Amino acid sequence: MENNTNNDRQAVIKQEIYGQPEDNCSMTNAWKIIGGKWKLLILNAISQQCPARFGELRKKMQDITQTTLTAQLRELERDGILSRKVYAESPPKVEYQLTELGKTLVPVMKVLSDWGDNYCQVTKG
Structure with a gap:
């Protein structure tokens, strides 16, 4: 049995820091298109x-x-x-x-x- 506790917690912490999942952030989405x-x-x-x-x-x-x-x-x-x-x-x-x-x-x-x-x-x- 694999322990995913750390990975799951890291995702929650990331979501708490940025306010929402990365894929749902409008600024992130815009930057994916025009960034670089x-x-x-x-x-x-x-x-x-x-x-x-x-x-x-x-x-x-x-x-x-x-x-x-x-x-x-x-x-x-x-x-x-x-x-x-x-x-x-x-x-x-x-x-x-x-x-x-x-x-x-x-x-x-x-x-x-x-x-x-x-x-x-x-x-x-």
């Missing part, structure tokens, strides 16, 4: 020039690897934030644009950007 080093930067670049081609995104974000950019774009597409359109051309042409759901992130990104500007002013001043 590159996603907000990718979304910002696409929102400024929509639709955006893969090569254009790669040029704007020179520090990101092609593999990482591809993975992040796929995740954003999977989560319904971006749509991807492939043109039957040679060389292949692929464009990304914000979906209607993705467009709802634009004001959120603006607020975060404003907060970041304010933070920089406060901490440098």
